[in-house]
Amino acid sequence: MDCIFCKIIEGSIPSAKVFENDRIVAFRDIQPAAPVHILIIPKKHIPTMNDVTAEDDALMAELFAAARQIARELGIAESGYRLINNVNADGGQVVYHLHIHLLGGAKLHGLNGA
Numbered sequence: 350m351d352c353i354f355c356k357i358i359e360g361s362i363p364s365a366k367v368f369e370n371d372r373i374v375a376f377r378d379i380q381p382a383a384p385v386h387i388l389i390i391p392k393k394h395i396p397t398m399n400d401v402t403a404e405d406d407a408l409m410a411e412l413f414a415a416a417r418q419i420a421r422e423l424g425i426a427e428s429g430y431r432l433i434n435n436v437n438a439d440g441g442q443v444v445y446h447l448h449i450h451l452l453g454g455a456k457l458h459g460l461n462g463a
């Protein structure tokens with residue numbers, strides 16, 4: 350399949366992984382927008398949040414659990430972080446394999462007037 354993130358999952362494109370289990374992998378974004386910028390993805394190829402179904406409920410919960418664990422392990426749980434999921438063109442989605450951005454390590458500005 351012609352998907353960058355599926356290639357990262359199978360290992361044919363290298364990545365700096367910070368978490369992996371049978372269903373999820375997380376790795377550092379190649380163009381970090383913050384001191385900590387991790388992408389958390391399901392190994393299942395789901396193009397966008399619009400394609401998630403009730404069948405994926407446990408997987409979605411596990412993605413957020415991984416986000417909490419990675420934030421703790423990278424030392425940003427208490428200082429704070431932001432989780433972002435971009436959907437389709439107006440959302441700024443570039444890679445069509447569902448992913449959550451975990452951003453932190455500095456005061457983030459932008460959305461919500463922060």
Ligand code: 5GP
Nearest residue numbers: 353364376377378379380435441442443444
């Ligand atoms: P989107 O805009 O789709 O929400 O975010 C896609 C993200 O994937 C971008 O932040 C981009 O820097 C990152 N990215 C794209 N290609 C690669 C890659 O080959 N390796 C890694 N580690 N990140 C990538």
Ligand code: ZN
Nearest residue numbers: 352355394446
């Ligand atoms: Zn994929």
